[in-house]
Amino acid sequence: MKVICVAGYKKTGKTTLVTRLVKALSEKGSVGTVKLMFHHRFNPADTDTGKHFDAGAQGVVAITENELVTIKRNPNLEEALNSLADMGMDFAVVEGAKSSRLPKIVLGGAGGDENISNVVARLPERADWDINELVNLVLKQDEWVTLGSLIMKVKSNPDIRFSGGIATFTGIVRQVTGDAHTTALEFEKYADVAESAMERICTEMKQREGIIDVVMYHRAGLIKAGGDIVYIVVMAGHRQELFVTLVDSLERLKEEVPIWKKEFTIDGDFWVHDKTQE
Template identity: 85%
Template sequence: MKVICVAGYKKTGKTTLVTRLVEALSEKGSVGTVKLMFHHRFNPGNTDTGKHFDAGAQGVVAITEDELVTIKRDPTLDDALDSLADMGMDFAIVEGAKSSSLPKIVLGEAAEKEDMSNVVARLPEKSDPDIGELVDLVLQQDDWVTLESLIRKVKSNPDIKFSGGIATFTGIVRQVTGETQTTALEFEKYADVAEKAMDKICTEMKQREGIIDVVMHHRTGLIKVGEDIVYIVVAAGHRKELFIALIDSLERLKEEVPIWKKEFTIDGDFWVHDKTEE
């Protein structure tokens, strides 16, 4: 899922630009949006769902004839984007989130007055930009990937009708290894080289008898204890070849993909020679 953030001060034309992007990107795939509403309450206390929430429900799901709305406590922007990716969105547009690390199209003076990261385009407020150019910009951004989005991708393979099962592997940041207590890991990779290496592994694994599809994704940047690092999804005709292919795909990822790991522990930090985390 490609993600773009539209940021700027109030009344700079953010919502208008978001709607234009939704219309244009909808011609290329499914689009989801996120609206930051920190000064509002979406689920007022005088509604039935609000009463459920205020009574202590950790999550509330409201269903109408045309809508399904999920309300949960302790929300984060990552949660919102994960939910859109899990739903199978091809694109996500976030209105707001100036302080996030997401790629941003910034309207008006905010780009100069605030210390924002990852600004990919600056536009005058209430401008009439070339939407085609902005769509091309969105298509250039990195993918936001979840395990569920990869499973959806595999299930969309026309040959999935020959599959009897799907197996997945999720690597997470381990906190305790022997006497070492890890607080976080940081991963770096040669972007194009690493992606080509993973594509090669997937292509070659799919040539095995009975293997329908193989996809994988490795995150980069700082990843905290318990968070996901790597996903591998394999679909196969039968379970025996399925689990063998899953293990072999992981071992090849470890050996062949140029990814480097820095480990942060309570005793200090250091680069690890292993190329990826199990």
């Protein structure tokens, strides 16, 4: 899923730009949006969903004739984007979130704010923007990947009719290893080389008898203890070849994909020079 953020001060045309982007991107795939509403409440206290929520429900799902709305406690932007990716969205447009690390199209005076990071375009407010140029900019952004989005991708394979099962692997940051306590891991990779290596592994694994599809993804950057590092999804006709291929795919990823790991512990930090991704 490609993600772009539209940021700016009030009355700069953020919503207008978002709606134009959504319309244009919808011609290329499915689009989801995120609207930051810190000074509003989506389910007022006098509504039934509001009463459920105020009574202590951790989550409330409202169903209308045309909508399904999920209301949860402890909201955050990452979880919102994860939910859109899990739905199988191809694009996500975020309105607001000036302080996030997301790639941003910044409108008007906010473009001069040094505290706004990862700016990919600066535009005048309420102007005749070149939407086609902005769509091409969105298409160049990195993918936002979740395990759910990879499963959705595999399930969209027309050969799923030959499948008897899907198996997944999720590697996470292990916090305790013997006497060592890890607080985070940082991964660096040669983006193009690493992606090409993973694509090659998936292509070769799909040549095996009974294997219908294989996809994998490895995150980069700083990941805190318990956070997801790597996903592998395998779809096969039968369980016998399914689990063997899942394990073999993981081992090949560890051995063949150029990714370096820095470990942060309570006793200090260091680079791990072998290519271990667990």
